[in-house]
Amino acid sequence: MELGMIGLGRMGANMARRLARQGHQITAFDPSPEARAQAQAPGIGPVGSLSELIAALPSPRILWLMVPSGQPVDSTLDQILPALAAGDIVIDGGNSNYKDSQRRGARLAELGLHFVDCGTSGGIWGLEEGYSMMIGGAPEVVESLRPIFASLAPSPTSGWGRVGPVGAGHFTKMIHNGIEYGMMEAYAEGFAILHHKREFDLDLHQISEIWREGSVIRSWLLDLTAAALEKDPGMTGLEPWVDDSGEGRWTVAEAIALDVPAPVITMSLIGRLRSRDRDSYSDKLLAAMRQQFGGHAVKKG
Incomplete structure (x- = not known):
């Protein structure tokens, strides 16, 4: 599938890379020239403006936003909505407040556009391990995006799913x-x-390693804790x-x-x-x- 990625911070750029590795074509924009340059890779075509990004996408357009929550999301929508057409899809993959997502979903619906809120977890490890995604939106719209979510998730059938209507993804x-x-x-x-x-x-690192195997409190957070304790058990300099x-x-x-x-x-x-x-x-x-x-x-x- 072809889609536009808006926001090439660390997580946005990594999501674009994971999608490109699995055969998706990404047109990407970020206001930072440095971020655009760093995102350049096979399957990813950075452009210099939002208008270029929208013009490069086939209809119906799919736009994935990875911008800071709050006003930056509304500002981005203000810039792109006049250029979109009925049937286009906007996905907010950032950490927006679910009430904002409900408001934005209603705004786009009045224009004949689709809005999907995707709560995304995975951080810097998502590029290799995949992302956990909690998705809110109309069932048929989310289903049409299945190839994208399946490519970003840890596996095509696990780690992601539609949890409810618009707003439910960010609430979850x-x-x-x-x-x-x-x-x-x-x-x-x-x-x-x-x-x-x-x-x-x-030896706190030793204990963390013992707990990682077989313990009822084992988790990925414990794995990360063990890595931190191995590097600096005294937390010096922090x-x-x-x-x-x-x-x-x-x-x-x-x-x-x-x-x-x-x-x-x-x-x-x-x-x-x-x-x-x-x-x-x-x-x-x-x-x-x-x-x-x-x-x-x-x-x-």
Whole structure:
């Protein structure tokens, strides 16, 4: 199949490469000339503008967006929609909020266009291992895109699927990322306890490798943890700053809206936020309170 890829960051470029390797023809655009140059490969034809990209595609056009969530997606749609025709398909493969995807789907439907939201997981490993894809859209539209999804997935029949109407793909990916937050936090806390048990002189990399085989807590995240511990078991040179893409926040907000208790995901999000407070006022105030009521010692900076 032929399709247009808009956004050639690391993940977008890797998805284009995986598709091209399996015989798809990709016309690609990114506002960065450097990104376009780096994406040049057999089966991938970078172009210098969105208008060139749209003109190069056969009808019905298939456009895959891999741009940052939020305003960049709306801005891209504003630029391409006037040039599209009824029956064309736009896929958002980024980390958009599902409510935005529902709004965008309705907007495109009024123009006779199809919108598909594809929650995509796989990160930098997807090029070789394949991507897990949670897809929202009309059944017949998603089915027409089967060759693309089958090529991107770990196998043609696994790791991907339509999960519901427009919005359902990004909603499912949002919850996926919320679960990821909780799993990461549990691993981090467990290894921190092991690290602080000095009397046993534990080899954390060895333990992670033991757990990877046969253990009920084995997972790909544990595989990645083991690789990190092998490289730098003391985490030297790293600062305790953990970023977030926003999907953990959306998951917590959705849990509250639905009256669903989600304490693990919520606390893992709070842990990430706390990691960024280099000069924690709340911790200082806690120390001051303890000194006030109990005369406990405080440390002066």
